[in-house]
Amino acid sequence: MAFESGVLIHTPLICVGCGWCCLDHPCDQSIHRHGYTDRCPELFWSAEASRYLCAMAMDADAGAYIREVQRMGEGCCAPQNRWRTDVKQRD
Ligand code: SF4
Ligand code: SF4
Structure with a gap:
């Protein structure tokens, strides 16, 4: 955690x-590819990973x-969610 120009920056x-x-x-x-769905069809659980x-x-x-527009590789968008510490197949 640090301040930049008075703004708190989280690592x-x-x-x-x-x-x-x-x-x-x-x-x-x-949404662009599949429309409004309850669950994104692109998401899958990898047993290998x-x-x-x-x-x-x-x-x-x-x-x-x-990867670019979702800024993949630049960090977690929900760092306080509890699933992070208990990664498992949920559905
Ligand atoms: S980033 Fe998540 S919500 Fe978006 S297409 Fe991939 S699996 Fe679906
Ligand atoms: S909420 Fe989970 S899947 Fe989403 S970016 Fe954070 S760690 Fe990755």
Whole structure:
């Protein structure tokens, strides 16, 4: 945690793939591709990685764009959610 020009800056926590953000609310790219859904069809549990992953982000064609606009790799968007400390398949 630090201040920059009087603004409190939090050091981002890495994404651990808990799935909370995507299960709570599909992102714009999910809505653009699939419409309004209860659950984003792109999200899947990877037994190999023991975390949720985004199929669209791994796509050879669309992956670079969604990774950029969703700022993947720049930290967790919900750092205080409790799923982060108990990563498991939820659905
Ligand atoms: S809530 Fe954070 S840790 Fe969990 S999947 Fe989303 S970005 Fe990753
Ligand atoms: S498209 Fe990817 S990032 Fe967006 S809600 Fe679905 S799984 Fe999450």
